Amino acid sequence: MPIIIPANSAASGGYEVDNSLRFNTASSDYLTRTPSSASNRKTFTFSAWVKRCNQSGANVIFQQGSDTANYFKMNFQNEYLRWRGVTGGSNIAYLTTNKAFRDLSAWYHIVARFDSTNSTAGNRMRLYINGVEETSFSTDINPSLNYESFVNTTNPIDIGRDNASNASFFDGYMSEICFIDGLALAADSFGEFDEDSGIWKPISVSGLTFGNNGFYQEYKQSGTSQN
DSSP, X not given: OBOSSTTTOOOOSSOOOOBOEEEOGGGTXXXXXXXXXXXXXXXXXXXXXXXXXXXXXXXXXXXXXXXXTEEEEEEEEXXXXXXXXXXXXXXXXXXXXXXXXXXXXXOEEEEEEEETTOSSGGGSEEEEETTEEEOOEEEXXXXXXXXXXXXXXXXXEEXXXXXXXXXXXXXXXXXXXXXXXXXXXXXXXXXXXXXXXXXXXXXXXXXXXXXXXXXXXXXXXXSOOBO
């Protein structure tokens, strides 16, 4: 489904995004990929531009794990954003925003920055929405130092559903999905504020290093395009 510029942004002669992918809950749409080998489970970044079509339920953006007791997941739970790491059925890493995301007409740019090697507990999981770091959470559980998540394992990573239970399908659009293996990047690696309007907009990610299991979903043609 074509779009102009995600996240309520305005073109100013720079980088433009022309396409997005529609995920329809009714038809159980999702993407899946199984890495051939494990990689860095302590440091990674996930970035995506998303537009919701449904405010209710648990709309999963991405998830990777082995079963319902061992996974790493990001999802909207009704109007709030959750980012959660579970090991052995226990919440080891868990953020839930106090900010509500109710605007179904808006594009949101989400950057999830993970680095369990960081000596400061509060910097091990960091969330950015439209270029601004979220700092207020109703649930705020930081992972232990050097915690190994279920991201970058050889388990399937799914975009748009809870792969452990085959449920919670995302309902909406996604664009410019990036997964960076081995680096914890801030939002300005993927976007910038327009100098005229002040609106957050995407930038080219062609210069980024994606790492062993990293990928970039452009959606520049029918079907999916992956680097």
